[in-house]
Amino acid sequence: MTALAELGEDTSRTRLVLYSAAGFSPDLRAAEDNGELILVAPTASTTGCGPDPRYQAAGTAVPP
Structure with a gap:
């Protein structure tokens, strides 16, 4: 960035x-x-796992 x-x-x-x-x-x-910074992990649709409730409640699509 510098x-x-x-x-x-x-x-x-x-x-x-x-x-x-x-x-x-x-x-x-x-x-x-x-x-x-921003952390990005595979979504539930690609892993078969459910979303992290922290992000679901915050209204964002970025899982931990």
């Missing part, structure tokens, strides 16, 4: 997005809770 900022691009709302089918560490989950 390279983009040096080119004059506004990166103030840019977030790192991480994808994992194996899950995320507590540190990464804390960083997501602080708005530092």
Whole structure:
């Protein structure tokens, strides 16, 4: 993101997005809770598992 900022691009709302089918560490989950990054995992339709109630209640489609 620093390279983009040096080119004059506004990166103030840019977030790192991480994808994992194996899950995320507590540190990464804390960083997501602080708005530092976005965590993406397979959806229930691709895994056969139900959605995480935290995200269902929040109205987002991003599972933990």
